[in-house]
Amino acid sequence: MSVPLPLIHSPLKPGQQQIHLDPRAYDRGLVCVHCGLCLPACPTYTETLQESDSPRGRIQIMLGLTDGAIDMTPGIQNHLDLCLDCRACETACPSGVIYHELIEDFRHHNPSPNEITLQGRLMRWIFFNIFTHRSRLKWAVLPARLMQKTGIYALLRKTGLFKLLPQRLAKMEQMLPAHGRLWPRELPEFLHARRLDDSADQSNASTSPQPNSRPIKRVGFFVGCVGSVMYDEVNRKAVELLAAAGCDVVTDARQVCCGAIHNHNGATPTAHQLARHNIDTFLPLSGPQVDLIATNIAGCGAMLREYDFLFRDDPAYAQRAKDFASRVRDISEVLLEVGLPPMNHPIEQTVTYHDACHLAHAQKVTNAPRQLLAMIPGIKIKPLYECDMCCGAAGTYNLTQPEMATELAERKLKYIGQTKAGICAAGNVGCAMHIQSEADRRGQPIDVVHPVDLLHQAVFGPGK
Ligand code: SF4
Ligand code: SF4
Known part of the structure; x- marks a missing residue:
């Protein structure tokens, strides 16, 4: 049984929206000393250059809304919705602001009205009832996989028919990996x-x-x-x-x-x-x-x-x-x-590495994948500029905020292109699907793989 805690909420003025926040999350915001060191690390700030799209700005917005000092408006809601919850600001913050607890608690108690639209509700239903159930997702993907295998899918893509889908569904379609088993193994x-x-x-x-x-x-x-x-x-x-x-x-x-x-x-x-x-x-x-x-x-x-x-x-x-x-x-x-088995199959390829936010910023894992990749015989690793900047995938963000997600993917692909690597390794399927789908849409030749793919090839040989 959870112990219920009092929530902070604003003293309401007539017509003002009630804003709730767990006091412990509110306290996270009070740790911010407004130094601004998180701003260059924040993907949305670097795209829009607006203080309200920065971690510092969003913290002040959430505290101000909770205090009742400012009113919620559609514009303010958009600044909060645009946050990727990528946690790059936490890595950058010298004061130890644990930002994700603040934004996640805020979102939990104050759901965005943008999610109450018909399309928003449909997406939530798909997230909660399809994406999060392995067997249902397999059935849902099966028709698309059948069309892929028979070539119908490629034809439909060429006709531009998928572009007629609502934006979020079109994005979902675009992300289907080009290769995959008809019926994934259980x-x-x-x-x-x-x-x-x-x-x-x-x-x-x-x-x-x-x-x-x-x-x-x-x-x-x-x-x-x-x-x-x-x-x-x-x-x-x-x-x-x-x-x-x-x-x-x-x-x-x-x-x-x-x-x-x-x-x-x-x-x-x-x-x-x-x-x-x-x-x-x-x-x-x-x-x-x-x-x-x-x-x-x-x-x-x-x-x-x-x-x-x-x-x-x-x-x-x-x-x-x-x-x-x-x-x-x-x-x-x-x-x-535990130590890798012997790697007897060299990989003569140039590879770059993208840090998934939830690996680098949430789990603080940055060295282990690089160390493992560097052990592969024959491989040439090229450093990636802004390697730990979010690619725009961010869980379901690329489906709920497709414009910003696409801008961030394009930026990521620009820097991947500069490495001249043929392979980009990323330790998260969400990043792999998003970056690969945007690369395919742009016609940029890059294979986005998981480091495990490369390690397995080095140990067991290609095609195993
Ligand atoms: S979680 Fe990411 S997008 Fe949100 S404020 Fe922090 S750095 Fe910016
Ligand atoms: S780096 Fe930390 S303390 Fe500085 S403005 Fe950002 S959140 Fe606040």
Whole structure:
């Protein structure tokens, strides 16, 4: 049971909108000393050059609205809606303002009226009822995949018919990866898929980790919803790399969505429900537990790492959530820790690396993927200017704010182009889908891949 806290709200003037904020989130804003060091790190500020589209400006807006000093208007709402929640401002801030707690709590208590439009409601329904359910998403994508395989999809794209769709649906269509399995593999088809409460003896001896001098880590693999449907091959490769590195990998099919989409779109009770389910799956009260929980999706990893924050007011789950969050790692951290298998297949390619916001700014993971990529024989790494500036994907942002998302992708692609690299690695499926789809639309030749793709190729060979 969560302990209800009093919310700060403004003394209402006639006709004024009631604004609520958790006092702890309000206090986050008070830490801001207005130095402005976050401004050049903020993607929306660097695009519009408006103070109200900067972290400092938004903090003052949220505090002012809560104090009742300013009124909510459609213009002010747009400045808040335009925030990507990318958390680059947190990395830049010398005062330690934890901005995301402020904006997320504000959005939770004060949903944007822009989301109450018919298109907004349809998008929310799709986010909550399709995107976050692996099996439903597979069915939803199947017709498009069938058309892709038969060539009908390419023909339809050429006719420009998809451009007649409402803007957000058109953007969704544009993001469908060009390649993918007709029917993505379910978890039990993975090499090491099994439930956590299966006896370890039942695992197939031929797929068990190789004995070595290090203690074997039991790694729970978190597959993600969109990731496991759009990029199921990346999940398979990640599991194979972990197993080859000597881990005992468990990909328990009872796991559910991490809850990030719900949490960032004001559906916090559902996020709690999903999080409880995942905690019970990976850390059952009786029976074996996992040592680490690995994922190759930065957005999911960031959310899983924040389960302790999510349950801070829930005495029944607070400690278990803290325990769960302390075990979450990005795949790159686990592979670096356990040690990669020998890489006998050189990759003679020039590669650049884009930092996914939820990896670099939320999880503070920047070195591990670079270190792993640098170990691949033959590879040439080219640094990317503004490598940790958001590409515009930001979860569902590219669907709800397509104009800003496209501007940011174009900027990212400009700098990727300057590296002359043929491959851009990014540790988040959302970034990969967004950057690749915008590159394809512009006709810019670049392959956006997950670092796991390259590591797997270096270990097992191309096409494996
Ligand atoms: S979260 Fe990102 S977009 Fe929002 S204010 Fe911070 S830097 Fe700007
Ligand atoms: S860097 Fe931090 S303290 Fe400075 S203006 Fe931005 S949020 Fe405020």
